[in-house]
Amino acid sequence: MRTPGWKMNRLAALEMAGALVAAMALAPVANATKTRHVERISQERVIDRAHVENLQRWVSAGHADWCKDARLVAAEELWRLAPDFSGDGFEMSRVSGDAVAGGSNARVTFEWAPLGRRTIYRVTVARFDWLLPIAKETESIVWVPISAELRRHE
Numbered sequence: 551m552r553t554p555g556w557k558m559n560r561l562a563a564l565e566m567a568g569a570l571v572a573a574m575a576l577a578p579v580a581n582a583t584k585t586r587h588v589e590r591i592s593q594e595r596v597i598d599r600a601h602v603e604n605l606q607r608w609v610s611a612g613h614a615d616w617c618k619d620a621r622l623v624a625a626e627e628l629w630r631l632a633p634d635f636s637g638d639g640f641e642m643s644r645v646s647g648d649a650v651a652g653g654s655n656a657r658v659t660f661e662w663a664p665l666g667r668r669t670i671y672r673v674t675v676a677r678f679d680w681l682l683p684i685a686k687e688t689e690s691i692v693w694v695p696i697s698a699e700l701r702r703h704e
Contacts, residue, residue, distance in 0.1 A: 589702040595695060599680070602694055606684045609692050620647075623693040624660040624673040631698055632671050634664055645672065657696070668703040 616622040647658030659674040677691040
């Protein structure tokens with residue numbers, strides 16, 4: 551036995567189901583229109599060979615041993631670029647590169663993302679095989695910052 555308002559209840563249920571199906575069908579379209587804007591600022595360093603050779607001579611003479619550590623050189627560069635970076639090399643993540651197997655012409659990229667912000671900093675450091683005659687061994691070649699990048703997600 552049907553109640554007097556059964557047609558209205560059924561119509562309301564069908565309308566509700568239709569609205570739900572339409573919302574589910576349009577959800578991917580709504581998400582596709584929300585693109586994330588990424589602001590990217592990148593800086594490639596021009597390498598002054600004479601300056602780098604002088605740095606290598608300074609380090610080979612027993613000064614600034616930290617220049618032989620890719621992580622510490624990247625941390626120093628990041629500290630210069632990002633005011634809230636503490637300078638601790640262990641706050642950074644190694645993203646790419648091979649410091650050991652890459653030989654004397656190695657590149658390593660490190661990344662740091664401050665907590666609570668939508669910013670990512672990337673620093674790439676390299677060591678050059680043309681410094682080997684001054685350094686005498688591959689492990690003693692200095693690392694030099696060659697690029698820095700800032701990505702801000704909005």
